[in-house]
Amino acid sequence: MNSNGQSPLASKDEVLVRIVNLKKWFPVQKSFFEQTLSMKSLHVRAVDGVSFELHRGEVLGLAGESGSGKTTIGRLVLRLLEPTEGQIFFDGIDITHLKGEELRKLRRRMQVVFQDPFASLNPRMKIGEQIAHPHSIHLKGTESERQAAVEEIMTQVGLTPARQIFDKYPHQLSGGMRQRAVLARALVTHPDLIVADEPIAMADVSVRALLLDLMVSLQRDLNLTYLFITHDLATAKYICDRIGILYLGRLAEVGDLRQVYRTPLHPYTQALLEAVPVPDPKFRRKAPMPKGEIPNPINPPPGCRFHPRCTFAQDICSVDVPELRELRSGHSVACHFAEQFL
């Protein structure tokens, strides 16, 4: 799917989003006792120096385990969170500190789809009204124009017959339909960027393929750009052009999805790909898993954050932080010894 998911438009190289050394540290709440003694303040380093570019018309996946910082990056890009450090560029403009009216205007161009369609819809509001809502905030137009725009997008996402579904409430729709409504609401303002945070993780297998397919065709038809956040590497394969693997708030590896999957250059990516259970007993996993679990992001390991679990770790790995290096065209990795996997 992703091979022909390449946008036909030659705008692939146009950078839509660029983040530079982005950091988000959340302070850990201190007790009164600790405050009085003015003990050193602690932070959860959810995102700790991430840089990447997102090109117009592409789907970039961000994958990693819980606590890897993938959701936080999505929120930072949307400017729902204030970054601790670093810069965010959207369509060439530095939006890191954008405020007020300018920020509001920007919001039309970037929308979000969350995991749980039930929680993202207002249970007391009609589906059609919810889809119309962002339109009325961001775009001018008469009531009938709005109605037409809403019906058009509803039809596009498969909420048909649109007139009938317009008046329904979320509880009257199936899970798959609800997620379509969330998509419609995100698309009604004609955004450039969709941040999709585990958008199909809640859907059942038989419904998931349809939603995934819908997202792919919408992306293609409307020339959308997705930041696709997921923990599921198998699903990512069917939608993403490129993928970034996050570990403890840093990018371990980023590159063309096929290249990364075929020749993962970071030992963590290798383990992650190996761990995905394959729905075919012919592929029962033989390779051992790395020991232990993702460490505490308050006090991440020095040097390479993966070194305590890495089978290839050497002395330098616990001292020097590996920088992201481009080892092949469009394929970068943050590992001191990645050359051995080329």
Add this chain to the structure above:
Amino acid sequence: MSINEILYNIQDLSVEFHTRVGILGAVDHASLDIRRGEVLGLVGESGCGKSTLGKALMRMIEEPGKITSGKLLFDNIDILALDDSRMRELRGSRISMVFQDPMTSLNPVQRVVDHITEAIQVHQSYVTDKEARARAANLVDRLGISHDRLDDYPHHLSGGMRQRVMIGLALALRADLVIADEATTSLDVIVEAQFLDLLRELRNEFDLTILLITHNMGIVAELADRVAVMYAGRLVELAEVNQLFSNPKHPYTEGLLRAVPNIQLDEGELYKMAGSPPDLVRPPSGCRFHPRCPKVMEICSQVDPIFKSIAPNRMVNCWLYQEVPDEKLWVGGSTQ
């Protein structure tokens, strides 16, 4: 011990929930054997009744649910005829359950060691405190948790460790049957793989029988010996794991397998199954899959197929594999 010895014999089990909108048949006349020493996968999408079936095996269906038909024979004990105190003894000691969210299954104000020693001593009251603690220490070591964490509370542990403690409780009691209901669903993929490795080792070491309830076809492919597929409250297919994946018989199983993302396949689109699972208060007539089935025939909406054997170790609930009776016998006969 022969793998063909039947540990749990489920006959014609039905579970209904009496809700405001009507009677919901969560499990509809399910018959299944669990063999001693096997890992039996039970797969299906949310709402198909797999968890309800699992709970029924421990007689843990709560109001407004009710077991309305069937017979449950665990090691030749008639489960539905047991009085409550005998049933309580059996739960935990012989049949153990591991749920999706271990945080809600563990007592937040009890240390890890207390959970395990309590489990040992409730069922083996002659074991001294010291001995129970020693056994607990051995056990957590075996589970890959350092025994200096014995005095930790559940919230100190990671999700993966909590699940290990849960399986440890089943081991401490030497349960014959472990029902793992979406036990790895809340775990990250590497931790999940570690947990599956542990289960694999433990089943060989302790001769465990595991009913693996999950929506994840990958987990089933990884661990199960046989697989039962459920759809809309009914068992639709049962097969040995390689058979099921290489040669699915029921159109639902076939669609499900083609709809699952597979990281090993290089090309190919996912199969898009039409429609969504039905409302079980008003299930479709005949075969419950017929409105979504690409191979639907006239009889499918009229008469229920039977879950029957089509080959050794192979059962299917589909008209494609059974003789369709003479049309006069069913047309108009059971459309209501």
